[in-house]
Structure formats: C-alpha cells, structure tokens
Amino acid sequence: MKKTIIIASSILLVLLLVLFIFSRFKKQGGNINELPSVTPTTVPLTNLNLLTESDKNVFNRALLLTPYEDENFSFDYSPETDQLVVHEKTPQGRDKFTEWANMNSVSELINIPNLVTFTGQSTFNPTLDTKFNPAIEFLNILMNFGRGSGDLKAPDNINPQNPPSTISPQLSDFTYYAQCDSEYAELPLPSGCNNCNAGCGPTTVAMIAASYLGQNYNPQTIIGKYQTLGYELSCAGSSYIDAKSLLESLGLKTTDYLVFNYEPADIITSDLKKFIDAGWTFFTLANFTDTGGGHYFWVTDIDNQGNVWAYDPLYGRFQAPPYNENDRYPFPKYRLAFGVKK
Known part of the structure; x- marks a missing residue:
C-alpha cells in the first residue's frame, strides 16, 4: 500500500510538471508577436575629430549655450560621449529645441547628428503576467509543503541607496560676473566677437x-x-x-x-x-x-x-x-x- 502511494504521488508530480511546462510554452508562444518594437532615440556616436572645421565651430558656439533647460527639453554637454545631448521632456521637445536653436544661431545642429544626441523619456517596461494559474499555484504549494511561512525579514547585507549630495561650498564675499546672459554679454571685443x-x-x-x-x-x-x-x-x-x-x-x-x-x-x-x-x-x-x-x-x-x-x-x-x-x-x-x- 505504501509503495502504491509513492508511485501515485510520483506520477502526479510528473503530470503537474508536464502541465506547468506546457502552460508556460503556450503563454510564451502566444505573446511573441505582441511585443512592441523599440526604436532607439539616440544617434550613433561619432568621433568629433572627424568633424569639419565648420562643424567644430558650430559645436563650440553651441557649447557656450550649455547648460540650458526649460519645460520642453534640456540641453547640455556630455563629457562621457563628447557630444551635446538634448533630452526631450515633452512630445514637443524636439520641435521646441529646433526653435530655440534657430533663435540662438546654432540651427546647424539639427542636421549634424555627429554633434548632438537626442534622448527621450519613453522606455519599454514589460508588464508581468499576473493571471492565476492553478497548476503553478498547486506546484508551489506542493514544493513548499512543510517549510512553514517563517518571518519576513529583509537581508542584513543590502546596501542602502546613496543619500543625496550635501556638498556645499564655503561662502565668500567675492564678486561674480557672467560673460553671457548678463548686461555684459553683448560688449564688443576689440578685434571681433562679443x-x-x-x-x-x-x-x-x-x-x-x-x-x-x-x-x-x-x-x-x-x-x-x-x-x-x-x-x-x-x-x-x-x-x-x-x-x-x-x-x-x-x-x-x-x-x-x-x-x-x-x-x-x-x-x-x-x-x-x-x-x-x-x-x-x-x-x-x-x-x-x-x-x-x-x-x-x-x-x-x-x-x-x-x-x-x-x-x-x-x-x-x-x-x-x-x-x-x-x-x-x-x-x-x-x-x-x-x-x-x-
């Protein structure tokens, strides 16, 4: 009798495993064509040493305008990639950047992907399938039978997230002048430019x-x-x-x-x-x-x-x-x- 129970339990376990594998295969096979395509928003990086002198001039003029940010986009220089980066914060971000670039006489940036990288906010986050599967639930119960629930306790070795930077400078009474975005920005220099x-x-x-x-x-x-x-x-x-x-x-x-x-x-x-x-x-x-x-x-x-x-x-x-x-x-x-x- 005892031997019969063991054999029956083994057969049941095998059947459950087959059912589990079959259900997983069916679910994955049915979702293959449903995955959305992801289009990258960044352009391939190019060594700035390959730029023409004209493009380098545009790059240096645009660099003077960094960093800049408004409600539609942010614009800054990235030392890691040696490129200018436009982050589109709204669906109108790229159009608003184009208008801003035209106003600041760096419209050439739009047509030179070597100089500027566009990034967006959209990211692909796959959603977990939370549908109830009785075979999986039964298998989980069977595999964990007799272990007890135990106490839910966070591991002791988890490193806490780094706190926000609290670095602050020592204040001084020195005088500050800005060369741009100030009353002195348009001052002409003796031999050209401002x-x-x-x-x-x-x-x-x-x-x-x-x-x-x-x-x-x-x-x-x-x-x-x-x-x-x-x-x-x-x-x-x-x-x-x-x-x-x-x-x-x-x-x-x-x-x-x-x-x-x-x-x-x-x-x-x-x-x-x-x-x-x-x-x-x-x-x-x-x-x-x-x-x-x-x-x-x-x-x-x-x-x-x-x-x-x-x-x-x-x-x-x-x-x-x-x-x-x-x-x-x-x-x-x-x-x-x-x-x-x-």
Missing part, C-alpha cells in the same frame, strides 16, 4: 579685480584696459600672459605658472590646495572638451573632498557662486593656472 562669444578671460580678470580692489572693475572696464594696452582680445579669445600682466599692473600679487598636461581635477588638486590654504586663489585655464578651445575661470577654494569651487563666468552663471567644477568630471582638463591674491 564678450559672450570669447570673453571668459577679461570677465575672470574683472571678477578678481572687483573682489580684491573694489567695484570700479567690471567686464567693461577690463575690456577697455585690454584695448588700451594693446592686448589680444578677439573671437579667438585672449592670453593668460596678458591676464597675469594686467592683474599685476593693478597691484595684485601672482605666483609663477603651474602647468598641467590636460589633467583632471583629482590629479591637480593636491598642488593647488597647498596654495589655496595659504590664501591664494587661481586664475585657471582648462578644456571642457577634447576638441574645443580653452576656458578661463577663477578657482577660489578646494575642499577636503577635492571639489574645485570656482567663479566660472560661463558654466557658473545659472546658480549662486561658487560653482563646483567637478560636476563635469573628468572635465575640465586642466592646462595652466597661476595664483593671485591682494
């Missing part, structure tokens, strides 16, 4: 001079001094040598040049922090793309975590200063700096 296009050098000098010497200095007065002294200031930008000479002529102290080999923040901060702790700040030159030109900003502090806090005339214009340059890591890649103080 302050928004290529005025990061004189705008940075103006912030340093105003902070240490008084509010008589601003981008307009500093651009005037560049012109009076015959310093180069054009669509190609300006020279750090001239910036150093001008600051010294105003009575400020400077250090020798610290030269870096396009290195990220974690490589150069230990050198700069020694001077920062001694009361120096830094007029700094760095690159924010591997193919673009340099950009000047004023490093005012480096904290114990290696965050580089700066008065950045371009990238820092959308928030109260100072701006954390490490937000774009591994950019900026540092090229040169010199210390300055009163």
